[in-house]
Amino acid sequence: MTSRQSTRETDKLVRRYMAQLDAALQGVDASRKDEILAEVHGHIEQGRAELDPDDAVSVRTLLSRVGDPAVIAAEAGAPPPESRRWDAWAPWLIIFGPVASGLGWVAGVLILWTSPTWNRRDKLIATFVSPAGLVALFFGLVATLNAAAACPGHASASCTTRGVTLPLGVAILLVVAGLAAHLLPPIHLMRTRQQRSAFA
Amino acid sequence: MHCMEPGGDINWLAQVRRGVAEQCVLALLTRGERYGFELARELGERGQIIASEGTLYPLLARLRRNGLVETSWRESNAGPPRRYYRLTRDGELALASFKKQWRVFRDAVDEIVNEGSQA
Numbered sequence: 272m273t274s275r276q277s278t279r280e281t282d283k284l285v286r287r288y289m290a291q292l293d294a295a296l297q298g299v300d301a302s303r304k305d306e307i308l309a310e311v312h313g314h315i316e317q318g319r320a321e322l323d324p325d326d327a328v329s330v331r332t333l334l335s336r337v338g339d340p341a342v343i344a345a346e347a348g349a350p351p352p353e354s355r356r357w358d359a360w361a362p363w364l365i366i367f368g369p370v371a372s373g374l375g376w377v378a379g380v381l382i383l384w385t386s387p388t389w390n391r392r393d394k395l396i397a398t399f400v401s402p403a404g405l406v407a408l409f410f411g412l413v414a415t416l417n418a419a420a421a422c423p424g425h426a427s428a429s430c431t432t433r434g435v436t437l438p439l440g441v442a443i444l445l446v447v448a449g450l451a452a453h454l455l456p457p458i459h460l461m462r463t464r465q466q467r468s469a470f471a
Numbered sequence: 472m473h474c475m476e477p478g479g480d481i482n483w484l485a486q487v488r489r490g491v492a493e494q495c496v497l498a499l500l501t502r503g504e505r506y507g508f509e510l511a512r513e514l515g516e517r518g519q520i521i522a523s524e525g526t527l528y529p530l531l532a533r534l535r536r537n538g539l540v541e542t543s544w545r546e547s548n549a550g551p552p553r554r555y556y557r558l559t560r561d562g563e564l565a566l567a568s569f570k571k572q573w574r575v576f577r578d579a580v581d582e583i584v585n586e587g588s589q590a
Contacts, residue, residue: 303536306532307529310528311525311528313507314508314525316550316551317508318508336515336523338524339523340525343525346530348529
């Protein structure tokens, strides 16, 4: 492994640790949270200055001395993990809730916003982008079907469509983008949650 | 409590720490102002006082909010500026009162625990 790659690896370790701490500190008021994050980050950087900053093993040791983010968060008065009980359901309800029943989606969003596991940005994105993606997906599908049905073979000027009219390429692009916008935010929620629990 | 353990082992230590670690930080600061990293290393090396080095920072934030320590930013020869912690007058008073009560408390606990083992 070249030293450039290992630098990136230790940077990644620190970044991942800081993301876990950030997530664990959800529910702590913003100014206190920022202060703790800045101080812990400064601590880690000072620790790294004392050792070979590219050595992943010593950076791991350093991080384990800094400690489990959940324990630091508990010291900071973060809400206890009971409020994370339903976390696993939220991403699935956000994906399938709108299709199965609107209530499922509402439940998913409620779980999402009452849990300290995710930060505000992730919550906003999952709440608004994901359903918007589903709407785009729906219109994209309708437009694709229309475009495909109305313009078989060589499209001509006389080709007419009802409802949503878009060129086939644009319609397909809309389907792909809509699907991505619908699925990626809840997938991101799952990954954030797994990273958190991996350390607890 | 989420930190309840079978036997309550970790739990009592966490609870005692919660009050005592703050006083230990105040005591370390009587020797002059320090920055977080130094305090964390010193407490960490003595063992048991803090659960892990990182838990020092919420503790310091709490002391600052309660007016027992104050902070100032200083340039360092290496790296970004550091936040230095210094005892306030309230912090000195709090520590003085802790020292008095701690002696009585510690002696009482020792006495009771030792009585138990001699019986």
